[in-house]
Amino acid sequence: MTERTQTRQTQAGTGLGFGALFSKHVISARYVAGAWSGLEVRDFEDLRFSPAAMVMHYGQAIFEGLKAFRATDSDEVLIFRAADCARRFDRSAARMAMPPLPAGMFLDAVRTLVGVDVAEVPSVPGSSLYIRPVMFADEPSLAVRPSTEFSFLVLASPVDSFFASGRTMIDAYAQSSHIRAALGGTGDVKCSGNYAGAMAAKADAQRHDCDEVLWLDAREHHYVEEFGAMNCFVVRGSGERAELITPPLAGTILPGHTRATVITLAGRRGLTVLQEPIELGQVLDDGGPVSEVFACGTAAGVAPVHRILTDTGRERIIGDQPGPLTAQLAADYVAVTHGQLEPEPDWIIRIPG
Known part of the structure; x- marks a missing residue:
């Protein structure tokens, strides 16, 4: 074996990026x-x-x-x-x-x-x-x-930061020329081939100055499924009537652990959480009921969405700042992962520092 020189952290957290440095x-x-x-x-x-x-x-x-x-x-x-x-x-x-x-x-x-x-x-x-x-x-x-x-x-x-741009809010590109998964495939497991097959779409998104792909359903290209490496949530309505919605796990979406965490944390806040299909058209409608959109995954945490662009040229600016529910859930996620909020049983393994 050929030894590779590693960079050990002395001032951890300074310009680390994602996946460029490795422990010993x-x-x-x-x-x-x-x-x-x-x-x-x-x-x-x-x-x-x-x-x-x-x-x-x-x-x-x-x-x-x-x-x-x-x-x-x-x-x-x-x-x-x-x-x-x-x-x-x-x-x-x-x-x-x-x-x-x-x-x-x-x-x-x-x-x-x-x-x-x-x-x-x-x-x-x-x-x-x-x-x-x-x-x-x-x-x-x-x-x-x-x-x-x-x-x-x-x-x-x-x-x-998971995103090379370092942005705190992300832009997403929805296109219908590629699909991520179909029923009976491997979309609900974490195999490497899923990510290899997504690279062309990711590159296409980046050419349109977007951080991530927004995948649509394989049959109609009508429903939102997930982002490139993250699950998707939208907020429908606002205030006391706000509902948190995420696409159902029907065999084509990876059952993310951050997704499950967000659902639990939202429930603790008394929010209504629904798992139901989300129409892309409703997400893109400026005057429609969808008021917030965010992505979530282990690598990125909770990532608010700033803009969605489609391959037909349709565009919506969701907001220049994270929406109120997105911000609350992002803060709760950080708190529970850092020991400031009570975890569920078996969420945490503790290692002496």
Whole structure:
């Protein structure tokens, strides 16, 4: 293996970006002859594997994303919703004909990595340690079948803003020439191919000075589904009559853990939360009932939407400032991930800082 020089954080949170720097260690395990090895703590370094590794030819790969945060009022580091990630990782593995991890291995790997690299969890507001578990097929074969050998890795990256623009509000581009997922596909699991297939649409959005794609349904291109790497919420109405709406999980949308967190936090505030189809036309209607739009995901947190542009040239400015409910839910999300708001059971794993 060839060692790669890493940048260790000394002034964490200063110009980190997203996914450009990495912590010093990786946790690894291998699946061979029908069984997983134990976990190993290794230095972060380049991998070596066969040019015939099946992941490069048939794309058998899945991943997860979660974060560790410095607690506001203690020396602890808080890993958020790791148990939910572990369950979704197993579900993704099953869909992609990959072996499940042994019970507890996912959580043990995440705890171990954060523990050995705890000094690299940044502390500046808006920053965190992004944790990336991944499994991929590394059997050397060109046979068109599921691999029989796999690698499991967990790596970590100190991060701040998910968006390269650094904007606090995002612009989204809705287009109908590409689709993200259809019923029966892989849209509701976290496989790498979903993201590869979305890159052309992401590049198209960026050419239109937008931060993200706003995906529409595969059949009619009429209903909002999700953003490029985030789920979608809209606020219908305002004041005491305001309702929070997100598209239902019907097989084409990734069941995001930030989405689930927002639904719980909204319920705590007594808000009406509905899971129902959202028409793009209603979102684009300046005089219509939709008053706020926001995206949410592990990497980005709660991201208010400033503008939506379509490939037909239709445009709506949602607002130059986050709407009141968006701002409240964004603040609640930050509070619960940093230990200032009571979490639900199994939301938090605590690591001594």
